[in-house]
Amino acid sequence: MFTLSPLPYDYDTLEPFIDEETMHLHHDKHHQAYVDNLNKALETSPEFQNTPVETILTGLDKIPETIRQKVKNQAGGVWNHTFFWDIMAAGQQEVPAEFKEFIEPFSASALSLFGSGWTWLIKENGQIKIVNTSNQDSPISAGQVPILALDLWEHAYYLKYQNRRKEYIEAWWNVVNWAKVKELVA
Numbered sequence: 001m002f003t004l005s006p007l008p009y010d011y012d013t014l015e016p017f018i019d020e021e022t023m024h025l026h027h028d029k030h031h032q033a034y035v036d037n038l039n040k041a042l043e044t045s046p047e048f049q050n051t052p053v054e055t056i057l058t059g060l061d062k063i064p065e066t067i068r069q070k071v072k073n074q075a076g077g078v079w080n081h082t083f084f085w086d087i088m089a090a091g092q093q094e095v096p097a098e099f100k101e102f103i104e105p106f107s108a109s110a111l112s113l114f115g116s117g118w119t120w121l122i123k124e125n126g127q128i129k130i131v132n133t134s135n136q137d138s139p140i141s142a143g144q145v146p147i148l149a150l151d152l153w154e155h156a157y158y159l160k161y162q163n164r165r166k167e168y169i170e171a172w173w174n175v176v177n178w179a180k181v182k183e184l185v186a
């Protein structure tokens with residue numbers, strides 16, 4: 001069975017850019033729900049309940065077709081959020097020179113995303129690219145290597161920023177864990 005990992009820092013670590021209340025709701029309720037629903041989705045195929053989430057997402061064709069979409073949604077929700085927590089850290093870090101060119105187009109891509117989803121920096125064939133995914137689709141299912149991610153579901157920002165997605169995006173750059181991003185891109 002899958003369980004929810006604790007946040008790698010305190011709930012108020014990302015203040016004032018991402019508030020404590022949002023982090024409680026996002027981690028304790030939303031992330032937890034993906035974990036619970038993944039366990040539920042796999043009740044009829046318990047052999048996958050001990051499979052790492054990464055393995056499920058990179059081998060979705062092995063999941064029985066009747067539950068595949070459900071498993072894809074919930075496993076994506078589990079993996080994407082764990083990744084998201086890891087690429088954030090206490091505020092206002094300087095953007096490394098090699099990533100400066102990505103800030104503007106990434107923000108534009110995040111702002112243009114329709115509905116719920118994510119904007120990512122991914123590595124593919126040795127190149128860094130910006131991609132958007134819908135819902136909880138994860139780039140790892142497409143063989144891409146995520147190095148940065150921004151959650152653009154309203155639950156990620158609505159308490160503090162309401163409909164002001166642009167402000168959320170701008171604030172979020174302050175809490176990117178660039179040390180982790182550099183590690184992932186290496």
Ligand code: MN3
Binds near residue numbers: 030081151
């Ligand atoms: Mn979320």
